[in-house]
Amino acid sequence: AQSVAQPEDQVNVAEGNPLTVKCTYSVSGNPYLFWYVQYPNRGLQFLLKYITGDNLVKGSYGFEAEFNKSQTSFHLKKPSALVSDSALYFCAVQNTGNQFYFGTGTSLTVIP
Amino acid sequence: DAGITQSPRHKVTETGTPVTLRCHQTENHRYMYWYRQDPGHGLRLIHYSYGVKDTDKGEVSDGYSVSRSKTEDFLLTLESATSSQTSVYFCAISDNPRSGRAGNEQFFGPGTRLTVL
Numbered sequence: 001a002q003s004v005a006q007p008e009d010q011v012n013v014a015e016g017n018p019l020t021v022k023c024t025y026s027v028s029g030n031p032y033l034f035w036y037v038q039y040p041n042r043g044l045q046f047l048l049k050y051i052t053g054d055n056l057v058k059g060s061y062g063f064e065a066e067f068n069k070s071q072t073s074f075h076l077k078k079p080s081a082l083v084s085d086s087a088l089y090f091c092a093v094q095n096t097g098n099q100f101y102f103g104t105g106t107s108l109t110v111i112p
Numbered sequence: 113d114a115g116i117t118q119s120p121r122h123k124v125t126e127t128g129t130p131v132t133l134r135c136h137q138t139e140n141h142r143y144m145y146w147y148r149q150d151p152g153h154g155l156r157l158i159h160y161s162y163g164v165k166d167t168d169k170g171e172v173s174d175g176y177s178v179s180r181s182k183t184e185d186f187l188l189t190l191e192s193a194t195s196s197q198t199s200v201y202f203c204a205i206s207d208n209p210r211s212g213r214a215g216n217e218q219f220f221g222p223g224t225r226l227t228v229l
């Protein structure tokens with residue numbers, strides 16, 4: 001069975017500091033992993049994905065994520081947080097049947 | 113929002129009444145999905161479609177039905193709404209990679225906030 005865990009409901013970080021939003025997954029076969037961001041009263045927006053290849057994936061708005069197969073993790077990172085990064089972040093895994101499974105979300109607050 | 117619209121955007125209805133939500137896309141993507149978003153649960157898949165008249169159940173399909181008679185439209189119906197179906201509903205689309213493999217990201221609509229009294 002496919003599943004995604006985001007162990008932190010809330011992450012607070014000071015503006016300018018690096019941020020990490022954690023994600024671990026369980027999937028049969030090769031994982032396809034995604035990060036999405038949701039701003040208030042909006043739909044989810046795609047940030048980045050890992051399909052294969054380099055374990056460090058770069059995406060929109062300066063975000064990146066590191067795929068770690070041995071730890072079954074796909075943590076989202078950004079070297080320097082902005083107040084505008086404050087939002088709800090979702091990790092997702094896709095199976096070969098084109099179904100997506102989402103984590104419960106992590107609310108990121110960047111403090112000025 | 114990548115050529116995806118949802119209607120209505122807000123709806124209040126009473127227990128026991130039928131409700132239909134519509135998702136319309138202009139991207140000609142093959143796959144369409146309906147999710148519900150609830151606090152503490154993230155997004156949960158209700159139903160999805162992999163082509164016209166081809167649909168399948170997701171993890172929370174009880175009490176919901178779907179139809180897709182055209183590529184661009186995917187309807188979600190609550191036959192008899194219950195208070196537990198109060199939620200925000202999102203439609204999403206994704207394309208089918210030419211290689212036949214998965215790995216294409218989803219694009220989401222703006223959502224429909226449904227309240228069942």
